[in-house]
């Protein structure tokens with residue numbers, strides 16, 4: 068691991084040869100030809116340059132070294148999809164996300180120490196989501212920003228990494244007017260196929276900062292049927308969508324559907340976010 072540390076080389080240096088490819092990173096089902104016409108101006112870069120709060124010292128912006136991107140097909144980012152890399156370390160993940168043979172990418176990669184690297188310009192279509200649907204629409208790649216958190220998938224996300232994610236989310240949400248309801252997990256849009264960022268990801272903490280939605284069941288709350296609630300929230304019609312929903316809000320729940328699942332979904336639809344806190348009124352509502 069030490070000899071592949073991203074600290075060992077400049078961030079803009081060519082990616083090292085990838086190790087054995089891992090299937091964990093999220094492959095687009097229809098990768099386009101490798102884009103070579105990157106835009107000359109990128110709002111995400113300019114935002115870093117002129118943000119009222121200076122970029123954190125550990126943040127690094129590069130000339131989007133991944134060749135794996137394409138045209139957004141007329142869409143603009145309206146979702147942010149959070150992933151974990153599922154690989155041993157950030158260096159391996161970076162190499163794969165920048166390998167044209169792998170045909171996968173993400174706009175951002177955040178190391179466990181909080182180092183934040185831009186691999187693809189946000190105006191371009193990165194290949195991170197693959198097959199899936201959200202709010203009844205497919206081609207998530209064309210209308211989303213993908214953020215990869217370097218994590219093998221079996222451990223908590225370190226505080227510096229989560230702090231960097233918060234900074235990045237605030238900036239990206241402001242750039243593209245994306246509300247908290249539109250910050251989702253890869254598992255949300257691909258039930259039964261993806262589980263990242265997994266049960267250890269702190270959605271509740273993000274929700275406290277109005278960077279995502281999260282709810283707990285309220286025993287006295289109404290418990291309407293779950294299926295319509297999940298559909299309204301955005302989950303695709305899939306047998307595993309209860310599992311996907313629980314990964315976000317009740318990650319250690321097991322067994323068949325319970326009233327707690329129904330109450331949790333109902334609270335989300337009402338934007339009753341964290342118990343004990345005021346309602347989250349993000350203006351996003353349930354997107355059409």
Ligand SMILES: [Zn+2]
Nearest residue numbers: 093150253263
């Ligand atoms: Zn993923």
